[in-house]
Amino acid sequence: MTAGDWRGLVEGIPSLLGGLGINLQILLGLIALGFFAGIVVALIQVYAPRPLAAVAIGYEWFFRGVPEMVLLMLVYFGLRQFHVPISPFIAAVIALGLRSSAYQSQIFRGAIQAVGSNQMMAALSVGMTRFQAIRHVILPQALRLSIPPWSNEFSSVLKDTTLTSAIGVIEVFKRARFIMGRNYALALPTFMVVALFFLALTYLGNWGLGALERRYRIPGLEAKGAGERF
Numbered sequence: 001m002t003a004g005d006w007r008g009l010v011e012g013i014p015s016l017l018g019g020l021g022i023n024l025q026i027l028l029g030l031i032a033l034g035f036f037a038g039i040v041v042a043l044i045q046v047y048a049p050r051p052l053a054a055v056a057i058g059y060e061w062f063f064r065g066v067p068e069m070v071l072l073m074l075v076y077f078g079l080r081q082f083h084v085p086i087s088p089f090i091a092a093v094i095a096l097g098l099r100s101s102a103y104q105s106q107i108f109r110g111a112i113q114a115v116g117s118n119q120m121m122a123a124l125s126v127g128m129t130r131f132q133a134i135r136h137v138i139l140p141q142a143l144r145l146s147i148p149p150w151s152n153e154f155s156s157v158l159k160d161t162t163l164t165s166a167i168g169v170i171e172v173f174k175r176a177r178f179i180m181g182r183n184y185a186l187a188l189p190t191f192m193v194v195a196l197f198f199l200a201l202t203y204l205g206n207w208g209l210g211a212l213e214r215r216y217r218i219p220g221l222e223a224k225g226a227g228e229r230f
Contacts, residue, residue: 009189012179016190019172020197023161026092026171030157033097038104043134045105046112056105063102068163071095076167092164100157107153111145112138144216151209155202172197 044056063071076091115138123133165174176194180187 019175022171026161029093030097034100034104037101041105042108060102088168107149111142147213
């Protein structure tokens with residue numbers, strides 16, 4: 001690489017950082033959607049009547065079985081075909097968020113079951129309703145237990161955000177391709193910079209979740225392998 005090539009790479013880093021900010025916005029959106037939808041699906045699977053639980057299982061099976069890229073296409077182009085105005089960003093959050101909810105539901109389901117039915121029975125015996133027992137006894141413990149397997153989900157969906165360039169989101173991967181298009185000699189160093197960005201984010205995210213796990217660990221109670229991706 002010439003000095004001009006290196007200068008071009010340095011000049012492109014602010015653009016890459018701007019694109020990385022888009023990835024982080026998508027990440028926050030899909031994680032939030034996946035979190036709340038995943039809790040609902042998990043509770044339905046564990047506590048709802050069998051027909052409703054079967055629907056939740058079908059939901060989880062579908063979104064875990066369909067590839068991320070196909071979901072992105074279905075949500076973005078499918079809705080637009082029915083004249084629903086949707087931006088690539090929102091479509092990405094919905095598609096990846098629903099997929100994440102299926103994985104998160106299994107994390108939460110395993111954590112809820114790890115708490116044990118005896119605690120539900122104890123809560124009911126002191127006059128709590130079923131809803132109160134779930135809210136005040138089961139979920140606070142289950143959410144703590146879900147932190148270790150949830151770190152795997154964080155690492156996975158962080159990398160999934162780069163797929164959104166396929167539907168027109170101008171995120172870091174798309175911007176790296178723009179830089180490469182202007183100067184092919186910058187292809188390798190540009191994508192190495194992108195790789196370093198994601199390595200750093202993955203490390204920081206897992207470090208933060210590890211600290212959270214240590215802070216809220218419940219001694220003697222662990223969710224073993226709940227909801228791990230395979």
